Amino acid sequence: MRDGQVMADELLDWYDRHARVMPWRVGPRDRASGIAPDPYAVWLSEVMLQQTTVAAVRDYFTRFLALWPSVHDLAAAEDARVMGEWAGLGYYARARNLLKCARVVSGELDGVFPDTLEGLMALPGIGPYTAAAIAAIAFGRPETVVDGNVERVMARLFAITDPMPGSKPALREAAATLTPNLRPGDYAQAVMDLGATICTPKSPACGICPWRDDCAGRAEGIAAELPRREAKKPKPLRVGIAYVGRREDGAWLVETRPERGLLGGMLGWPGADWGEVAIEAPPVDADWRDVGEDVRHTFTHFHLRLDLRVARLPMDCVPERGHFAPKLAPSDLPTVMRKAFDLARSALD
DNA sequence: AAAACGTGGGC
DNA sequence: TGCCCAAGTTT
Known part of the structure; x- marks a missing residue:
């Protein structure tokens, strides 16, 4: 291994030749013409990119930045509006923390993001990865940015064969030995780009890797098997019932889910909690009709089968739970609820 | 410290 | 088709 x-x-050098264009990225050419990274945009992109692919984030980022160009704009936004815009992107705690963080930065820090690891980590939704990414990319600090890409690249480069997550500290130490003092933000993005395009989870393109001659994993012929991971536990099946009601004037009976927990703060269809058996829990007395099909959806830690009930509700209907949304945009719903909506809508026609 | 927390694309 | 996995954080 050569000098770090x-x-x-x-x-x-590789990054300067191959960097992909992304809406949140300020390239060397931009900086040459005096464009500096906006910490607000860097923060927004990094939160969106947590456990989420570049392809999925792109349009959300552009839309958020157009709707709320500054941290003050976002801080002043209504919660429901932001949650609706986040719908479909997943991990909704991120959106709740995004708003909390924006309100702290706007209201208590005069709209200025901290430029240190400690200051950043104190904010909601910013952990070790995001703090280092913002410090390096937005503020040019030589922090070590460690995400899944970096872990994979380091596991291969140093042939670290102990399984994740136990090997995480070793992977971080390995990454730290390479972090440069010059252009740390570009370097961080370069390693992540390398992991996303060349040092991919399966079938890595070692032949065109700028680090091919330094890679111990490649030399040992085990690069593609790294990083090893502990066996993951199987996902249980949970079942439930969603009640999709439409009033005569076209309004839909929805409920805002509790702040905490699954799909927290998002709109959804009324119904009991999902579990081993489906529990009937109509939000209002009505002629609920079983829809032939059900919704299948897989979350991070369980599979869901969601039975559907639909009903047309009278104008004088007073539900026990939820509220009527006169104009419901399906895009405001989390994906599992949008699937239910799509099936129920055809059943109600 | 292990578990909770979404979704979509690739193979 | 079902599993893997992705620019992680919180409790």
Whole structure:
């Protein structure tokens, strides 16, 4: 293995030639013309990118930035509006924390993001990865940015064969030996780009990797198997019932889910909690009709089968739970609820 | 410290 | 088709 600084320089050379264009990225050419990264935009993009692919984030980022160009704009937004815009992107705690964070930065920090790891980590929704990414990309600090890409690249580069997550500290230490003092933000994005395009989870393109001659995993012929992981536990099946009611004037009976927990703060269809058996829990007395099909959806830690009941509700209907949404945009719903909506709508026609 | 927390694309 | 996995954080 060569000197860490030499390797970082080599990767930066590769990055200068191959960096992908992304709406949140300020490239070397931009900086040459005086464009500096906006910490607000960097923060927004990094939160969206947590456990989420670049392809999924792109349009959401552009839309958020157009709707709320500054942290003050976002801080002043209505919760329901922001949750609706986040719908479909997943991990909704991120959207709740996004608003909390925006309100702290806007209201208590005069709209200025902290530029240190400690200051950033104190904010809601910012953990070790995001703090380092903002410090490096927005403020040019030589922090070590460790995400899933970096872990995979380091596991291969140093042939670290202990399984994740136990090997995480070793992977972080390995990454730290390479972090450069110059252009740390570009370097962080370069390693992540490398992991996303060349050092991919399966079938890595080692032949065109800028670090191919330094890679111990490749030399040992085990690169593609790394990083190893502990066996994951199987997902149980949970079942439930969703009640999709439409009033005569076209309004839909929805409820805002509790702040905490699954799909917290998002709109959804009334019904009992999902579990081993489905529990009937109509939100209002009505002629609920069983729809032939059910919704299948898989969350991070369980499979869901959601039976559907539909009903047309009278204008004088007073539900026990939920509220009527006169104009419901399906795009405001989390994906599992939108699936239910799509099936129920055809059943109600 | 293990578990909760979404979704879509790729193979 | 079902599993893997992705620019993680919180409790």
